[in-house]
Amino acid sequence: MSTTETPAAGVGPVEGAPLFDVDNPAPLIEAPRKRTKKTPRSTRGNFEMAAWLFMRLSGVVLVVLVLGHLLIQLVLDGGVSKIGFAFVAGRWASPFWQVWDLLMLWLAMLHGANGLRTIINDYAERANTRLWLKGLLYTATVFTILLGSLVIFTFDPNIR
Amino acid sequence: MATPVLDKVEAEAAASDHLITVTFRIRRFNPEVSADAVWEDFQLEIDPKERVLDGLHKIKWDIDGTLTFRRSCAHGICGSDAMRINGKNRLACKTLIKDINPAKPITVEPIKGLTVLKDLVVDMDPFFQAYRDVMPFLITKDTNEPTRERLQSAEDRERFDDTTKCILCAACTSSCPVFWNDGQYFGPAAIVNAHRFIFDSRDEAGEQRLEILNDRDGVWRCRTTFNCTDACPRGIEVTKAIQEVKRALITRRF
Incomplete structure (x- = not known):
């Protein structure tokens, strides 16, 4: 520091040379996404509440469905080694397992997609990034759900 | 009976007995000097039963007057001096130094998520x-x-x-x-x-x-x-x- 005299109480020397002065003022710092009076208020009805409730309810159902699924597929009756075309064909002969798998497919996909939507809303800052990420997410979700449902409904055990 | 001189020395020793040396590590930011925020250390002799705000006052009043922070009532009612102390949001005027391990440097930062204007002052x-x-x-x-x-x-x-x-x-x-x-x-x-x-x-x-x-x-x-x-x-x-x-x-x- 260049000044050697003791500064007056409460007035310390400013470190470094100021980059800005009266004629050349410092730029205003804008918060990345701040809430102002002009912030567009989105009115989506009760969608967010429905999504929140769906996460809780589907979560509870999925605990039963997924744990049951894992137990049957991986633990009981010799574990993974028994899984084959014949095993799947045998299970899907019963409407109970068709409904079980269909329910698990829809709930798990929607539950996961909604979770990812939340994460995108939280972390993607630019509107364009959000748009593309969500577009990708929704496309993948719809594709997987439709393909899975198609297979469950049109499964043919006699296929060659 | 002790002499008055000895009394005075003992009294002075006793007066500074309870003081400990504490390092305040403060996140400094001045947009007029640099675009980057830096950590700056300050060493203080302070009573551990004092509050973090008293430490900041000591720094501002005796060491570096450019240190900028908000405080009004200084008794936990006005809500001006919320800051991130040792990584946790607290009021500087309600946090005693003895409660936040003064053996290590005490870090003081502005609260997160709001634009920092200078040092510990954010845009509310x-x-x-x-x-x-x-x-x-x-x-x-x-x-x-x-x-x-x-x-x-x-x-x-x-x-x-x-x-x-x-x-x-x-x-x-x-x-x-x-x-x-x-x-x-x-x-x-x-x-x-x-x-x-x-x-x-x-x-x-x-x-x-x-x-x-x-x-x-x-x-x-x-x-x-x-x-x-x-x-x-x-x-x-x-x-x-x-x-x-x-x-x-x-x-x-x-």
Whole structure:
């Protein structure tokens, strides 16, 4: 520091040379996404509440469905080694397992997609990034759900 | 009998006996000097029973007058001096040095999620805008003229007692990870102050406030991480208040 005299109480020397002065003022710092009076208020009805409730309810159902699924597929009756075309064909002969798998497919996909939507809303800052990420997410979700449902409904055990 | 000289020496020794050396590591930022924020260390002789704010005062008054921070009442009521001390949001005027391990450097940073203006001072406008958006005032539909006292039972008052304690220091909102990532979220403080009126039996605009908080950036973004409850210097159960607003939204809709 260049000044050697003791500064007056409460007035310390400013470190470094100021980059800005009266004629050349410092730029205003804008918060990345701040809430102002002009912030567009989105009115989506009760969608967010429905999504929140769906996460809780589907979560509870999925605990039963997924744990049951894992137990049957991986633990009981010799574990993974028994899984084959014949095993799947045998299970899907019963409407109970068709409904079980269909329910698990829809709930798990929607539950996961909604979770990812939340994460995108939280972390993607630019509107364009959000748009593309969500577009990708929704496309993948719809594709997987439709393909899975198609297979469950049109499964043919006699296929060659 | 000891001589007066010895007395004085002993008295001086006793007077400084309780002082310990503490390092304050402060996040400094001055946009007029540099675009980057830097850590700066200050060594202080201080009584461990003093508060962090006293340490900041010592630095500002005796060592470096350019240190900038907010404080008004200095006794935990005005809510000006919320800052991140040792990584946790606290009021500098309510944090004793002996309680935060003075053997290690004490880090002091501005609260997160709001634009830093200088040193420990942040731009509070977005915070107060969210507060204004929940209409934090009594609204009555037919009897707008205050012709007589609005009476309330002790039980009705007790219902929202916890959320009346808020001093708007922003410690909760600036500890919320959802708010850090997306400043459009109302934040815990605004929801707490909406809760204070939603559950007030004298107020008649609860439905309107619930509708505001049912928004995309409203209560449904809360991830119940409990950072806000941990941060609140007034001991408000913030997360519980947010959950009560969620419950009110669900039960009043169905």
